[in-house]
Amino acid sequence: MRLSLSCLTKPIIHGYFRSSCSWRVRIAFALKGIAFDQVPVNLIKDGGQQFTEQYKGLNPMQQVPAVQIDGIMLSQSLAVIQYIEETRTGHRLLPADPKKRAQVRMISDFIASGIQPVQNLYVLQKMGAEKVQWAHHFIQRGFEALEPILKETAGKYCVGDEISMADICLVPQVYNAERFKVDVDQFPTIKRLNQTLLKVDAFKESHPSCQLDTPAEICT
Amino acid sequence: MRLSLSCLTKPIIHGYFRSSCSWRVRIAFALKGIAFDQVPVNLIKDGGQQFTEQYKGLNPMQQVPAVQIDGIMLSQSLAVIQYIEETRTGHRLLPADPKKRAQVRMISDFIASGIQPVQNLYVLQKMGAEKVQWAHHFIQRGFEALEPILKETAGKYCVGDEISMADICLVPQVYNAERFKVDVDQFPTIKRLNQTLLKVDAFKESHPSCQLDTPAEICT
Numbered sequence: 001m002r003l004s005l006s007c008l009t010k011p012i013i014h015g016y017f018r019s020s021c022s023w024r025v026r027i028a029f030a031l032k033g034i035a036f037d038q039v040p041v042n043l044i045k046d047g048g049q050q051f052t053e054q055y056k057g058l059n060p061m062q063q064v065p066a067v068q069i070d071g072i073m074l075s076q077s078l079a080v081i082q083y084i085e086e087t088r089t090g091h092r093l094l095p096a097d098p099k100k101r102a103q104v105r106m107i108s109d110f111i112a113s114g115i116q117p118v119q120n121l122y123v124l125q126k127m128g129a130e131k132v133q134w135a136h137h138f139i140q141r142g143f144e145a146l147e148p149i150l151k152e153t154a155g156k157y158c159v160g161d162e163i164s165m166a167d168i169c170l171v172p173q174v175y176n177a178e179r180f181k182v183d184v185d186q187f188p189t190i191k192r193l194n195q196t197l198l199k200v201d202a203f204k205e206s207h208p209s210c211q212l213d214t215p216a217e218i219c220t
Numbered sequence: 221m222r223l224s225l226s227c228l229t230k231p232i233i234h235g236y237f238r239s240s241c242s243w244r245v246r247i248a249f250a251l252k253g254i255a256f257d258q259v260p261v262n263l264i265k266d267g268g269q270q271f272t273e274q275y276k277g278l279n280p281m282q283q284v285p286a287v288q289i290d291g292i293m294l295s296q297s298l299a300v301i302q303y304i305e306e307t308r309t310g311h312r313l314l315p316a317d318p319k320k321r322a323q324v325r326m327i328s329d330f331i332a333s334g335i336q337p338v339q340n341l342y343v344l345q346k347m348g349a350e351k352v353q354w355a356h357h358f359i360q361r362g363f364e365a366l367e368p369i370l371k372e373t374a375g376k377y378c379v380g381d382e383i384s385m386a387d388i389c390l391v392p393q394v395y396n397a398e399r400f401k402v403d404v405d406q407f408p409t410i411k412r413l414n415q416t417l418l419k420v421d422a423f424k425e426s427h428p429s430c431q432l433d434t435p436a437e438i439c440t
Contacts, residue, residue, distance in 0.1 A: 060364075060365040060366075060368045060369055061330055061334065061365045061369075062365065063334070070319065072319055072322070072323075074322050074323075074326055075326060075330075076325065076326045076329035076330055076333065076334075077329075078325065078329055078333075079322050079323075079325035079326040079328075079329050080322070082321075082322070082325055083318060083319075083321070083322035083325075086318045086321065086322075087318050098303060098306045098307050099290065099292055099303075101302075101303070101306065102292070102294050102299050102300070102302070102303035102306075103292075103294075103299075105296065105298065105299035105302055105303075106294055106295060106296045106299040108299075109296035109298055109299050109332070109333075110281055110295075110296055112329070112333050113296065113298075113329075113332050113333040113336070113337050114281065114283070114296075114337060116333070117333050117334065117337040117338055118337055118338060118343060123338060144280075145280040145281045145282065146280075148280045149280055149281075
């Protein structure tokens with residue numbers, strides 16, 4: 001019998017404790033019950049370890065996370081999440097119904113393409129002194145659009161009553177919103193969903209406050 | 221026999237000729253052979269028709285495209301593309317192999333989250349006089365990452381020898397690159413793929429140069 005090496009090794013997440021895209025992938029692995037190793041990539045130290053030649057060799061996109069899994073290297077959090085959805089059993093990350101799946105992807109993409117990229121570290125570093133105001137503006141504007149959509153689609157969670165990829169995207173984005181002083185009380189559906197989800201084990205154990213590379217002074 | 225109204229009506233794309241996200245959806249519908257109607261939303265005129273109360277009622281995200289299909293309203297181009305992939309026969313937009321599907325999603329998401337949102341109209345309007353330089357920087361940087369990835373994954377098209385969602389994302393992004401004077405000759409794989417794809421009917425008939433709402437002076 002020939003065993004593939006990739007079946008014997010745990011996936012490795014190259015990530016950063018506070019990166020919302022890394023957190024998304026940690027939540028998905030936790031929901032699926034997949035054990036993984038982590039290699040911290042410090043996005044701040046030495047001008048950003050994601051810009052080293054070594055990391056660039058691993059992931060030319062120079063972003064986290066990058067995930068080694070089944071003998072391939074994947075980046076882009078939603079691609080990783082959908083890959084494990086299609087190759088692993090365990091908690092379903094997308095609903096069975098095509099219309100609900102589309103709603104999950106719409107909400108996920110709106111956060112992952114419409115909000116997060118415009119307030120990520122690289123863009124904010126380019127904004128200089130205006131960075132807090134810039135991030136606040138784009139998250140506020142994004143949540144103003146997201147709230148009425150979630151009001152339509154949500155049950156206990158973002159789409160109906162099953163935790164999905166949309167929830168995986170929402171919670172880290174709310175964490176960013178709070179960092180940039182967006183008043184989440186303005187968005188009752190977002191607030192309720194976030195509070196509910198933060199009590200779920202997969203969201204708790206993957207939280208930026210308790211990772212390998214979380215600095216001691218902010219560890220909780 | 222009861223016929224659902226949604227089965228009798230063509231999908232409607234609310235879009236804009238030059239929006240790269242609208243173009244992605246037009247390509248996907250063309251590849252699948254799905255007839256559709258278009259409602260133009262002029263992103264420039266009167267300060268932007270996407271900001272009207274009427275359009276906001278249709279799509280709170282105030283972006284194009286928004287697609288009415290099967291009795292629901294969907295936005296976010298990749299969510300729309302994957303919805304038609306999962307509900308329609310015809311040309312496959314994602315490969316059958318899970319690893320290749322993941323690569324298609326990784327490339328698509330890198331363009332849709334990593335490049336396009338940082339150079340879209342709304343962000344550029346906020347950048348004022350620096351907008352061309354800003355857009356040029358982010359597309360150049362994105363293509364520097366994309367080129368080595370495509371060199372690994374590409375066959376005749378972005379991933380292997382079948383046209384996929386990754387190709388649907390690539391061509392409109394190259395169109396934007398050219399608008400912002402990025403020299404695509406620096407990226408031989410991207411250049412070759414784009415040239416090959418622009419000869420395919422689905423990419424030609426959906427091109428911004430020949431839509432309902434393309435201004436006469438730039439129609440070709």
